[in-house]
Amino acid sequence: MTDRKSEFASAPLKTFGRRGGRPLSGRQKVLMDEALPRLQVPIVPGQHLDPKQVFPNLDEIWLEIGFGGGEHVSGQARKAPNAGILASEVFFEGIAKLLGQIEDQKLENVRVWPEDGRELVDGLQDASIDRAFILFPDPWPKARHQKRRIIQPDFLDALARVMKPGGRVRFATDVRSYADEALERFLAHPAFDWTATCADDWRNVPTDHVETRYQQKKLGDIDPVYYDFSIAQTA
Numbered sequence: 001m002t003d004r005k006s007e008f009a010s011a012p013l014k015t016f017g018r019r020g021g022r023p024l025s026g027r028q029k030v031l032m033d034e035a036l037p038r039l040q041v042p043i044v045p046g047q048h049l050d051p052k053q054v055f056p057n058l059d060e061i062w063l064e065i066g067f068g069g070g071e072h073v074s075g076q077a078r079k080a081p082n083a084g085i086l087a088s089e090v091f092f093e094g095i096a097k098l099l100g101q102i103e104d105q106k107l108e109n110v111r112v113w114p115e116d117g118r119e120l121v122d123g124l125q126d127a128s129i130d131r132a133f134i135l136f137p138d139p140w141p142k143a144r145h146q147k148r149r150i151i152q153p154d155f156l157d158a159l160a161r162v163m164k165p166g167g168r169v170r171f172a173t174d175v176r177s178y179a180d181e182a183l184e185r186f187l188a189h190p191a192f193d194w195t196a197t198c199a200d201d202w203r204n205v206p207t208d209h210v211e212t213r214y215q216q217k218k219l220g221d222i223d224p225v226y227y228d229f230s231i232a233q234t235a
């Protein structure tokens with residue numbers, strides 16, 4: 001892994017803060033040097049990967065962007081062994097944590113993209129993802145920073161391209177202004193149909209949710225909301 005420049009033709013704004021934090025432990029360094037090359041999603045710039053090549057024997061392909069400490073990825077990977085999960089994070093310590101969980105729990109259905117998740121999306125084949133999760137993304141609460149939020153119209157176009165018709169997307173946040181803005185953007189996009197039919201559908205914790213570390217910190221200004229969308233069959 002390198003700190004290379006973005007592969008985007010015109011580099012979009014960064015949606016994340018820092019990539020480095022505390023120095024990695026000895027084990028974490030070994031995981032980054034030895035496990036990551038084996039477990040990295042094989043995206044090639046300028047090409048579209050069919051993720052079925054990575055998981056030929058699994059029924060579904062899932063995607064998570066901004067996995068933080070990886071608890072949701074590894075939790076879902078244990079609960080859904082027939083789903084192959086492509087997981088993206090840029091924070092080195094978080095990447096190393098998920099690699100540790102993959103090794104310790106002997107998870108065979110997770111691959112890691114240790115760079116901007118938008119590059120991962122851009123590198124995937126059309127209609128190749130069954131389920132996507134964007135959970136408690138960086139909220140960028142200050143008005144002048146909100147353009148850094150990952151839920152932007154062009155990102156939703158990119159996400160819609162790689163989702164299978166009938167696929168599902170979950171977005172969660174505990175920041176009111178982000179909840180409002182993201183919902184407005186998803187609803188304005190023709191590919192995403194909000195599946196909620198009553199308030200309990202978005203304010204109750206989904207039965208298949210795995211609580212995340214960031215969520216436990218309760219840094220937001222509202223209780224978490226969980227917006228589930230299905231992908232329109234015509235998308």
Ligand SMILES: C[S@@+](CC[C@H](N)C(=O)[O-])C[C@H]1O[C@@H](n2cnc3c(N)ncnc32)[C@H](O)[C@@H]1O
Nearest residue numbers: 015016066067068089116117136138212213214
């Ligand atoms: C607020 S944290 C939440 C982490 C995790 N989802 C959780 O709930 O614990 C958001 C994470 O998204 C990561 N992130 C932000 N933009 C990203 C991007 N474009 N691609 C991959 N990861 C990103 C950040 O590094 C950060 O770890």
